[in-house]
Amino acid sequence: xxxxxxxxxxxxxxxxxxxxxxxxxxxxxxxxxxxxxxxxxxxxxxxxxxxxxxxxxxxxxxxxxxxxxxxxxxxxxxxxxxxxxxxxxxxxxxxxxxxxxxxxxxxxxxxxxxxxxxxxxxxxxxxxxxxxxxxxxxxxxxxx
Amino acid sequence: xxxxxxxxxxxxxxxxxxxxxxxxxxxxxxxxxxxxxxxxxxxxxxxxxxxxxxxxxxxxxxxxxxxxxxxxxxxxxxxxxxxxxxxxxxxxxxxxxxxxxxxxxxxxxxxxxxxxx
Numbered sequence: 001x002x003x004x005x006x007x008x009x010x011x012x013x014x015x016x017x018x019x020x021x022x023x024x025x026x027x028x029x030x031x032x033x034x035x036x037x038x039x040x041x042x043x044x045x046x047x048x049x050x051x052x053x054x055x056x057x058x059x060x061x062x063x064x065x066x067x068x069x070x071x072x073x074x075x076x077x078x079x080x081x082x083x084x085x086x087x088x089x090x091x092x093x094x095x096x097x098x099x100x101x102x103x104x105x106x107x108x109x110x111x112x113x114x115x116x117x118x119x120x121x122x123x124x125x126x127x128x129x130x131x132x133x134x135x136x137x138x139x140x141x142x143x144x
Numbered sequence: 145x146x147x148x149x150x151x152x153x154x155x156x157x158x159x160x161x162x163x164x165x166x167x168x169x170x171x172x173x174x175x176x177x178x179x180x181x182x183x184x185x186x187x188x189x190x191x192x193x194x195x196x197x198x199x200x201x202x203x204x205x206x207x208x209x210x211x212x213x214x215x216x217x218x219x220x221x222x223x224x225x226x227x228x229x230x231x232x233x234x235x236x237x238x239x240x241x242x243x244x245x246x247x248x249x250x251x252x253x254x255x256x257x258x259x260x261x
Contacts, residue, residue, distance in 0.1 A: 018171070018172045018173060019171060019172070019173075022170075040234065043203065043234050046203060047203075047205075047238070050170055050205050051205065051206055054172075054205065054207065058172075099242060099243075100241075100242060100243040102246075105213075105243060105244065105246060105247045106213055106216075106217065106247065107213075111206035111209050111210070111242045112205075112206040114241060114242055115206055115238065115241060115242065118241040
């Protein structure tokens with residue numbers, strides 16, 4: 001398979017503290033908008049970004065500001081790719097309760113993973129569960 | 145009524161209609177504050193009929209959904225009634241993905257919500 005031609009990429013690390021993800025989310029959305037991505041897909045990417053970064057900071061690194069979340073993003077007019085890695089011990093996504101099951105509807109957590117899965121084209125975790133890689137193929141035409 | 149920063153409350157007859165101050169409900173600290181202001185409606189002010197009008201809301205995270213579920217539990221504990229309204233399609237999709245459309249009573253607009261409370 002030929003290598004995809006990316007128009008933009010960023011590789012950065014963020015401290016694990018409340019709100020540290022915001023500038024990264026803003027930058028990615030601004031770049032995608034420049035590449036012609038429409039609002040519906042931008043919403044999907046924003047959801048996956050917010051949920052994965054907050055999960056990494058809060059659940060992975062326990063909001064320890066000394067621990068970093070490493071983020072790598074690549075974007076083109078039709079694809080978005082992202083990897084988020086924390087310094088935590090990881091988790092097994094297959095044992096997280098299904099938040100959409102009738103008996104779990106009132107649980108106050110577990111929805112972030114379901115939203116990431118729903119909005120991204122593909123989502124993969126590494127074996128130790130402290131790194132998630134996801135990709136989104138653009139589904140809609142230009143904004144407007 | 146206590147001063148609120150994350151919500152605005154208007155009275156419509158016996159019903160309290162709540163709108164949100166933030167178009168994006170993401171920030172952890174703001175979500176905590178939002179939760180407390182909502183909980184106060186039933187726990188301190190004993191309001192029995194509440195409409196949450198989402199017209200201003202353009203984005204919300206799973207943490208915000210968790211807080212809404214916590215609010216719904218308190219509403220039920222206090223024998224109050226809660227209806228969500230004016231949810232734009234992309235936000236409704238978030239509720240649908242997480243199956244929270246089964247948990248919450250949702251109406252298209254505020255008038256529809258007021259009509260059944």
